Amino acid sequence: MATFVDAAATTGIGIALVLFQAVEGSTDGLTGNQIGLLTSVLTLGVAIGSLAGGRLGDRYGRRKVFVVTLAIIVLGSVAPFISLGFASMALGIGLIGLGVGADLPVAMATISEWAENHNRGKILVFSNILGGFGIAMAVGLSIAYGSLGPVGGKIIFGAFGFVGLITLLLRLTIPESPSWLAARAERDAGVRTIRADHVSLKDLVKAPYGSRSSRSSSTTPWPPWPCRSPPASAPMWPSTTPA
Numbered sequence: 001m002a003t004f005v006d007a008a009a010t011t012g013i014g015i016a017l018v019l020f021q022a023v024e025g026s027t028d029g030l031t032g033n034q035i036g037l038l039t040s041v042l043t044l045g046v047a048i049g050s051l052a053g054g055r056l057g058d059r060y061g062r063r064k065v066f067v068v069t070l071a072i073i074v075l076g077s078v079a080p081f082i083s084l085g086f087a088s089m090a091l092g093i094g095l096i097g098l099g100v101g102a103d104l105p106v107a108m109a110t111i112s113e114w115a116e117n118h119n120r121g122k123i124l125v126f127s128n129i130l131g132g133f134g135i136a137m138a139v140g141l142s143i144a145y146g147s148l149g150p151v152g153g154k155i156i157f158g159a160f161g162f163v164g165l166i167t168l169l170l171r172l173t174i175p176e177s178p179s180w181l182a183a184r185a186e187r188d189a190g191v192r193t194i195r196a197d198h199v200s201l202k203d204l205v206k207a208p209y210g211s212r213s214s215r216s217s218s219t220t221p222w223p224p225w226p227c228r229s230p231p232a233s234a235p236m237w238p239s240t241t242p243a
Contacts (some may be wrong), residue, residue, distance in 0.1 A: 003128055012142075016152075018035065018153075044097065045100070057180075061176050069102045079093065080092070084150060111123055113179040
């Protein structure tokens with residue numbers, strides 16, 4: 001349900017902000033400039049959360065992080081029910097952005113680690129399909145209640161906040177990822193394995209992920225896996241000469 005809530009929140013906020021816009025001649029509601037700024041706050045929050053979420057999940061555990069991220073989303077969804085002022089909405093939407101951004105990488109990692117080899121791809125695809133249903137829910141609510149103005153916007157916030165709360169309660173029953181626990185045990189024991197070693201962004205420029213030039217200058221053989229060359233006398237392709 002992670003992608004459902006995340007997609008419903010990001011889509012629903014864009015729609016609801018328009019419904020919160022002040023009617024011409026009225027001081028209640030948001031201005032056009034404020035709506036633009038709030039959209040930027042959401043985008044910035046998602047970006048920061050995406051950069052931090054995976055790292056936090058590796059450091060503190062999948063379960064802790066995806067419980068906290070969803071709690072942040074639910075907390076942020078309360079903002080329009082407190083006040084439609086810019087400060088309140090900026091705080092709430094900023095929290096939602098951080099939660100959505102940090103939730104996706106950790107939730108996808110959790111699903112991948114719990115799934116088995118024969119169904120991992122299907123589960124990940126199904127999880128992403130749920131995001132489409134989240135978008136459909138936000139759009140459907142806007143069609144049904146958009147004519148109510150700010151009340152319709154609050155209904156959208158309340159809907160994805162309620163689904164997020166239900167999902168949060170379900171997540172509390174999920175234990176920690178066995179793969180993460182094994183990696184933590186290996187790291188604590190000083191065992192050097194790929195999953196136990198710390199990684200960072202700078203590893204992306206090292207072999208085997210770096211550029212061709214960096215690979216050529218590296219002492220690490222490329223490709224990094226053992227290759228067995230055929231005997232010199234063996235043909236490189238089947239002979240087409242008739243016997």
